[in-house]
Amino acid sequence: MKFIDEAKIEVIAGDGGNGVASFCREKFRPFGGPDGGDGGKGGSIWGIADRNINTLVDFRYSKLHKARNGENGRGSDCYGKGADDIELRMPVGTLITDIETGETIADLTEHGQRVMLAKGGEGGWGNIHFKSSTNRAPRQKTDGKPGEHRELRLELKVLADVGLLGMPNAGKSTFITAVSNARPKIADYPFTTLHPNLGVVRVSHEKSFVIADIPGLIEGAAEGAGLGHQFLRHLQRTRVLLHIVDLAPFDDKIDPVKEAKAIVKELKKYDESLYDKPRWLVLNKLDMVPADERQKRVKDFVKRFGWKGPVFEISALTREGCEDLIIAIYDYLAEQRQQEHRAEETQMVEEARGIVSIDPDDPRFKVIE
Numbered sequence: 001m002k003f004i005d006e007a008k009i010e011v012i013a014g015d016g017g018n019g020v021a022s023f024c025r026e027k028f029r030p031f032g033g034p035d036g037g038d039g040g041k042g043g044s045i046w047g048i049a050d051r052n053i054n055t056l057v058d059f060r061y062s063k064l065h066k067a068r069n070g071e072n073g074r075g076s077d078c079y080g081k082g083a084d085d086i087e088l089r090m091p092v093g094t095l096i097t098d099i100e101t102g103e104t105i106a107d108l109t110e111h112g113q114r115v116m117l118a119k120g121g122e123g124g125w126g127n128i129h130f131k132s133s134t135n136r137a138p139r140q141k142t143d144g145k146p147g148e149h150r151e152l153r154l155e156l157k158v159l160a161d162v163g164l165l166g167m168p169n170a171g172k173s174t175f176i177t178a179v180s181n182a183r184p185k186i187a188d189y190p191f192t193t194l195h196p197n198l199g200v201v202r203v204s205h206e207k208s209f210v211i212a213d214i215p216g217l218i219e220g221a222a223e224g225a226g227l228g229h230q231f232l233r234h235l236q237r238t239r240v241l242l243h244i245v246d247l248a249p250f251d252d253k254i255d256p257v258k259e260a261k262a263i264v265k266e267l268k269k270y271d272e273s274l275y276d277k278p279r280w281l282v283l284n285k286l287d288m289v290p291a292d293e294r295q296k297r298v299k300d301f302v303k304r305f306g307w308k309g310p311v312f313e314i315s316a317l318t319r320e321g322c323e324d325l326i327i328a329i330y331d332y333l334a335e336q337r338q339q340e341h342r343a344e345e346t347q348m349v350e351e352a353r354g355i356v357s358i359d360p361d362d363p364r365f366k367v368i369e
Helices: 057-061 172-179 256-270 291-305 322-355
Strands: 006-012 045-050 064-066 086-091 094-098 104-108 114-118 149-156 162-165 197-202 208-213 240-246 279-284 311-313
Touching: 006 057, 006 114, 045 094, 045 104, 086 094, 104 114, 114 149, 162 172, 172 197, 172 208, 172 322, 197 322, 208 322, 240 256, 240 322, 256 291, 279 291, 291 311, 311 322
Parallel strands: 006 064, 045 086, 162 208, 162 240, 240 279, 279 311
Antiparallel strands: 006 149, 045 114, 094 104, 094 149, 197 208
């Protein structure tokens, strides 16, 4: 299936049916009175997050989604039938934005999450609603209200805990294959990966996390070189980035330090918040470096790169060092979740104190000794 992570659609909710002005014409009821029914409600359009969908390809070729109008009211107290709603199923991680106002309508981050994209119009009132002791033969009625009409931008940002970053042919696909259940295409030429891949890494039976691999960046991506920046959005929800570097390039003229600095530069050009995310350095393809030269090459790279963060030495092909890296990632993610949980608890306590606040200097409150 073709991977599509952007789409523009138009949603038009149904109009409400009109109310009707009608009077009873039955035999033996000469003064039957008004009996005009209300119009039916127009159909609404809903967006639903579905974890079984991983692309927006359906919305790339089906751009217009229009719900039916509600039926008009009829005589004999007959109300018009309301139109059925339309449900649009989207991948988990879809960001929905109103193109005209720029307003974010919803961020679908959980399976089954449901949001209204366009509300159907309410049905109009028939003259049965206007009768009173002083207006016994009302001829008033109201028309149904129009449904909402919106143009929306759908943007898919995959949900992952860890994101892989690096030049083409750095070994990202080999790494995600070695540690997870993902099976991306692997070949000995650059730009093998053409769309993001997600893999579940299982540390144990009950411990796991999700890792995302995106197509490689090259210098000049901001100007559209290579595949550009179009897939970097899929790293914005991650908690930590793994900067994978090929420590044994096939061409001796290639400088790994220069390539690594180019990646960092492109990351900063795209998004400052993404640049500020926790980032770990992963030096890959050590199996292609002679054992007696490994430490020297690693120290030389770290020194020239000016790196002061975590450094891991691995070989994705032989899986050397991968297990230690995976355990370190899981421990870091677990610690981050605990900190977020404690922060939420602290916020709840502070909000509770704000609702019931007691001034210790208030003379009505005295300490009983």
